[in-house]
């Protein structure tokens with residue numbers, strides 16, 4: 001079957017990989033050149049530990065408090081925008097404990113399936129991508145942080161995700177090369193980390209070798225349909241691309257594109273920042289998340305990347321220095337060796353997480369358009385869930401039984 005994928009982020013490329021493996025003829029279309037965007041500069045964590053959806057009890061109260069702190073990790077730019085207001089209402093409804101209970105096992109299964117696929121890919125792709133399967137530390141410095149992390153760890157163990165509570169000296173033993181100040185931590189030994197830009201290059205390389213066609217600098221503007229099927233994609237150059245099957249994997253841009261097909265799939269762009277420090281003298285060797293500050297720290301080869309912040313601001317690339325300062329100021333509270341001043345020449349990267357309101361991705365066939373499959377809305381976990389999403393997309397196309405139950409992930413569940 002001939003398949004066109006719109007979007008060459010991690011979701012599009014992983015879909016291309018598993019579709020090609022299943023013997024399909026695949027083309028990937030991207031408005032960029034397959035070297036930039038959310039899938040390249042993220043924190044590189046592969047996180048079975050993250051089984052709780054973003055929409056969960058308590059998160060709204062926390063978010064409201066953060067809204068009024070200029071360097072906090074969360075912000076919504078106040079504006080009268082109907083999509084944003086609907087999204088917030090759906091988010092509020094999804095925070096109900098019953099919805100969270102329903103979502104957790106699905107996220108667990110997606111994450112664990114994806115981690116297994118990463119283990120395979122680390123051996124199967126020709127180029128290396130600094131993949132290390134050594135776990136992840138959730139670190140805390142306050143009694144409230146401790147309470148939250150230990151409670152999540154208890155739930156993790158109940159649902160089959162291994163989590164080990166550690167004392168400050170046990171945390172320090174894991175990091176002999178640098179000082180760690182904590183009240184304690186939780187180790188999730190099943191997590192992994194990698195260099196996302198290298199993973200993306202390794203995928204592009206492999207896909208090119210296996211005959212996948214790449215169409216860079218090609219922005220899909222709209223669709224042409226006939227009898228409930230997409231027949232052509234129309235590009236910014238007024239080109240018409242004839243299609244047989246289409247996969248939409250356009251990240252934060254997906255909602256807008258789908259409006260052209262009268263499909264409602266709410267997505268907000270959760271802007272985040274990362275900063276990469278080249279070869280610091282002293283640094284941790286395990287990835288960690290600073291619980292109270294929501295900052296992620298990941299060793300990547302000899303470098304160190306830290307990232308955080310979620311701003312719902314309407315797709316602006318502008319860097320808010322206060323948010324980046326917020327990230328930087330959290331670091332030395334846990335790692336005194338990482339006191340990094342905010343300077344003009346810091347390598348600051350911006351990316352837009354495609355956030356669904358219920359914290360679950362959208363994966364599956366469209367109900368309205370027969371030859372359209374959608375994959376997106378992975379928010380903070382798109383890198384982690386790339387491989388399993390790609391595999392599921394291939395299963396959908398081949399009408400096989402999906403490896404993970406897709407009933408809660410339907411792309412038109414909010415329509």
Ligand SMILES: Cc1cc2nc3c(=O)[nH]c(=O)nc-3n(C[C@H](O)[C@H](O)[C@H](O)COP(=O)(O)OP(=O)(O)OC[C@H]3O[C@@H](n4cnc5c(N)ncnc54)[C@H](O)[C@@H]3O)c2cc1C
Nearest residue numbers: 007009010011031039043044045220251272381382383384
């Ligand atoms: C600071 C930060 C840290 C993060 N850390 C992690 C982490 O540690 N672990 C993790 O799992 N996830 C992490 N994430 C989230 C992860 O990066 C995203 O979930 C993931 O990259 C989304 O992938 P995607 O393929 O859906 O979207 P994208 O990577 O945005 O790809 C979509 C592609 O579609 C293309 N496109 C859009 N519209 C069109 C169009 N009309 N025509 C043609 N092409 C189009 C775009 O150019 C883009 O290349 C992080 C995100 C941020 C911001």
